[in-house]
Amino acid sequence: MRHAVAEPRHDVPVGILEGRVTGLSGLSVSLSGLRDFTGVGDRVTIFGLDGRETGAEIVAFRDDTAIAMPYGSLEGIGSGCRAVFHLFDQTQRRRRAGGTLSINGSWQGRVVDPMGRPMDGKGPLPPDGTPQRLHAPPPDAALRARLGPRIDLGVRALNLFTTCREGQRLGLFAGSGVGKSTLLGMLARNTDCDVAVIALVGERGREVREFVEDDLGPEGLAKSVVVVATSDTSPLMRREAAYAAMAAAEYFRDQGKSVLMLMDSVTRFCQALREIGLSSGEPPATRGYPPSVFAELPRLLERAGPGPVGPNGKAGQITAMFSVLVEGDDHNEPIADAVRGILDGHVVLERRIAEAGRYPAINVLRSLSRTVPGCNSAEENILVQEARADLATWEEMQDMVRLGAYRSGNDPKVDKAVRVAPAIEDVLKQSRGENATIAESFDALRGVLSLHETS
Numbered sequence: 001m002r003h004a005v006a007e008p009r010h011d012v013p014v015g016i017l018e019g020r021v022t023g024l025s026g027l028s029v030s031l032s033g034l035r036d037f038t039g040v041g042d043r044v045t046i047f048g049l050d051g052r053e054t055g056a057e058i059v060a061f062r063d064d065t066a067i068a069m070p071y072g073s074l075e076g077i078g079s080g081c082r083a084v085f086h087l088f089d090q091t092q093r094r095r096r097a098g099g100t101l102s103i104n105g106s107w108q109g110r111v112v113d114p115m116g117r118p119m120d121g122k123g124p125l126p127p128d129g130t131p132q133r134l135h136a137p138p139p140d141a142a143l144r145a146r147l148g149p150r151i152d153l154g155v156r157a158l159n160l161f162t163t164c165r166e167g168q169r170l171g172l173f174a175g176s177g178v179g180k181s182t183l184l185g186m187l188a189r190n191t192d193c194d195v196a197v198i199a200l201v202g203e204r205g206r207e208v209r210e211f212v213e214d215d216l217g218p219e220g221l222a223k224s225v226v227v228v229a230t231s232d233t234s235p236l237m238r239r240e241a242a243y244a245a246m247a248a249a250e251y252f253r254d255q256g257k258s259v260l261m262l263m264d265s266v267t268r269f270c271q272a273l274r275e276i277g278l279s280s281g282e283p284p285a286t287r288g289y290p291p292s293v294f295a296e297l298p299r300l301l302e303r304a305g306p307g308p309v310g311p312n313g314k315a316g317q318i319t320a321m322f323s324v325l326v327e328g329d330d331h332n333e334p335i336a337d338a339v340r341g342i343l344d345g346h347v348v349l350e351r352r353i354a355e356a357g358r359y360p361a362i363n364v365l366r367s368l369s370r371t372v373p374g375c376n377s378a379e380e381n382i383l384v385q386e387a388r389a390d391l392a393t394w395e396e397m398q399d400m401v402r403l404g405a406y407r408s409g410n411d412p413k414v415d416k417a418v419r420v421a422p423a424i425e426d427v428l429k430q431s432r433g434e435n436a437t438i439a440e441s442f443d444a445l446r447g448v449l450s451l452h453e454t455s
């Protein structure tokens with residue numbers, strides 16, 4: 001016989017656990033009274049002296065004390081303040097750990113913070129939708145679809161030299177001011193995808209507005225979801241921006257859509273993890289980054305890529321571009337190294353090229369996509385190889401040629417590179433408003449190479 005008791009609702013707390021603030025240091029708060037029922041990743045609410053509520057997350061335990069970090073400011077929180085944890089049915093713990101966001105189709109065209117609150121003054125977002133876990137694990141490797149067909153990125157230099165397939169993940173390595181935001185805006189507008197999800201992590205407030213209004217523009221925004229945590233927000237918020245954007249990308253992927261995920265920047269995400277790790281007592285290991293950063297980074301990046309195959313045999317895809325800041329052209333700093341090892345390719349933006357006025361300032365010789373040449377036709381592969389060879393010869397010889405130390409006629413390979421390289425450079429140039437499909441990109445390159453073949 002069944003008991004005549006209603007099924008427990010998993011979204012309604014079954015009880016409240018109350019703790020107290022016992023200390024504050026740096027960015028973290030010590031809380032007593034929460035043991036036995038709480039774990040790392042649980043969210044608590046702290047009531048400040050003035051009654052103001054601040055959300056916080058448990059990041060560590062020291063003996064019986066929980067160490068929490070606030071999502072907002074610590075102002076007004078003092079020793080003895082109340083901290084409340086909502087106890088849900090423990091069987092739901094795995095589904096709730098790390099928080100959820102109710103995401104739905106109306107997020108497209110909106111700018112939100114990591115908690116899903118609007119930041120664009122366009123009114124509240126309807127709260128209905130499937131709760132998406134912010135810290136979801138990547139899809140099971142055995143159930144994941146293969147990479148999809150070739151994806152049109154709408155940028156000639158990328159379509160030609162780092163051709164990508166749907167579900168591929170690339171790193172974008174660049175110093176400051178060399179054209180990252182402009183390129184990401186072009187990708188959001190031009191890429192042949194259903195939805196673009198853009199995470200802006202740790203940018204200055206002014207840059208966010210410039211990105212949304214100038215780089216993305218109304219046309220790009222219409223098909224995008226932008227998740228923002230600026231540099232003045234707490235490290236937890238900056239970390240959550242990356243996870244919230246990933247959760248949004250997964251929501252659209254699970255509907256079978258082709259999603260483009262752009263993250264600017266994964267370096268700032270790692271810096272947020274560093275601040276969290278250090279204030280919860282982890283030791284700094286590699287250039288100040290605690291070990292947890294290198295454990296957590298692949299967990300985030302692996303979530304992008306092909307989705308699980310659905311019952312209809314199809315799968316959504318998250319094609320992703322993660323920007324990495326390389327200051328002082330140090331391409332070997334630990335985050336750049338770790339990201340390069342995890343992803344399926346990289347695009348390098350170079351200051352030297354930007355200074356010469358060629359935008360986007362992509363060094364195609366140093367950029368690489370691991371799915372090339374498999375995704376191109378034989379003729380396309382030959383064109384790309386030929387262009388790469390010409391550019392490489394030109395790079396090696398240009399100083400000699402400019403100084404007059406090379407005499408034309410000495411080496412036909414160099415003679416051809418001298419003729420062709422500037423024309424290939426012209427193909428790589430692209431203004432921000434221009435869109436170039438894969439076919440148009442190859443036509444342009446084919447035109448240049450065949451012209452110089454006969455001359």
Ligand SMILES: Nc1ncnc2c1ncn2[C@@H]1O[C@H](COP(=O)(O)OP(=O)(O)OP(=O)(O)O)[C@@H](O)[C@H]1O
Pocket residue numbers: 174175176177178179180181182183207359360430431432
């Ligand atoms: N495709 C392009 N065509 C013309 N100019 C460009 C192009 N891309 C970038 N630029 C120039 O480079 C400048 C810097 O670009 P952008 O703001 O995109 O760089 P960034 O790497 O995002 O900079 P930051 O590190 O400050 O965020 C722009 O103001 C613009 O003048």
Ligand SMILES: [Mg+2]
Pocket residue numbers: 180181182207
């Ligand atoms: Mg920028």
